[in-house]
Amino acid sequence: MKKLVPYEYPKKFEKLIKLRDGTKILLRPIKPTDADIWVELYNSLSSNTKYLRFFSNMPTPDQRMIDKYTKIDYINKFAIIAIYNENGKDKMIGVVRYGLDPPGSDSAELAVVVADKWQGKGLGTQMLLYMLRVMQKRGVKKVKGDVFLRNDKMMQIMGESGFNLIKEDAYGIRHFEFDL
Numbered sequence: 001m002k003k004l005v006p007y008e009y010p011k012k013f014e015k016l017i018k019l020r021d022g023t024k025i026l027l028r029p030i031k032p033t034d035a036d037i038w039v040e041l042y043n044s045l046s047s048n049t050k051y052l053r054f055f056s057n058m059p060t061p062d063q064r065m066i067d068k069y070t071k072i073d074y075i076n077k078f079a080i081i082a083i084y085n086e087n088g089k090d091k092m093i094g095v096v097r098y099g100l101d102p103p104g105s106d107s108a109e110l111a112v113v114v115a116d117k118w119q120g121k122g123l124g125t126q127m128l129l130y131m132l133r134v135m136q137k138r139g140v141k142k143v144k145g146d147v148f149l150r151n152d153k154m155m156q157i158m159g160e161s162g163f164n165l166i167k168e169d170a171y172g173i174r175h176f177e178f179d180l
């Protein structure tokens with residue numbers, strides 16, 4: 001893995017993208033100062049979206065949880081957020097993240113969420129594809145994750161990814177793994 005100074009914000013991973021309808025979105029690594037907009041996004045998620053993402057009924061976020069998701073070392077944990085600027089105010093509308101598993105290895109667990117009202121516009125696909133490029137640049141070699149079999153959108157994205165997936169289905173959940 002590439003050696004980095006922990007906690008140094010990797011600005012080079014900022015990228016402007018356009019949704020299918022032309023809306024401009026900034027993709028960038030999350031920062032500790034994003035805590036408030038992270039909480040806004042989290043609180044806005046429907047229970048279905050939360051369940052598909054976290055596989056459980058999630059609690060109201062406390063400081064420990066907020067820190068866990070917003071203060072990352074950009075090495076073992078890395079998150080890219082999608083920012084929509086609404087009348088001069090930044091709104092977080094999606095997060096894609098990975099965690100090296102085990103820490104320090106070249107294998108990573110990947111997860112993504114898009115705010116309910118922004119789903120179906122191609123954002124989740126763009127975020128995932130961008131994150132896979134970031135992971136390659138960070139030296140990640142193996143990607144893994146879990147998806148509910150009933151999660152049509154995510155199943156569609158994974159099906160079209162072109163990666164040679166190893167799949168294992170149990171309890172209504174598909175575990176996938178592929179080499180980058």
Ligand SMILES: CC(C)(COP(=O)(O)OP(=O)(O)OC[C@H]1O[C@@H](n2cnc3c(N)ncnc32)[C@H](O)[C@@H]1OP(=O)(O)O)[C@@H](O)C(=O)NCCC(=O)NCCS
Nearest residue numbers: 052053111112113114119120121122123124125152153156
């Ligand atoms: C899964 C998720 C990240 C996808 O993001 P998104 O922005 O909604 O997805 P996209 O708009 O890129 O759509 C992806 C594909 O799903 C399919 N799709 C879109 N809407 C769909 C719908 N209502 N039903 C079935 N498939 C649909 C399309 O094939 C689409 O591909 P296309 O853009 O080529 O048409 C988002 O829906 C989400 O946050 N879901 C809840 C959390 C979650 O499931 N996370 C994944 C597990 S970690």
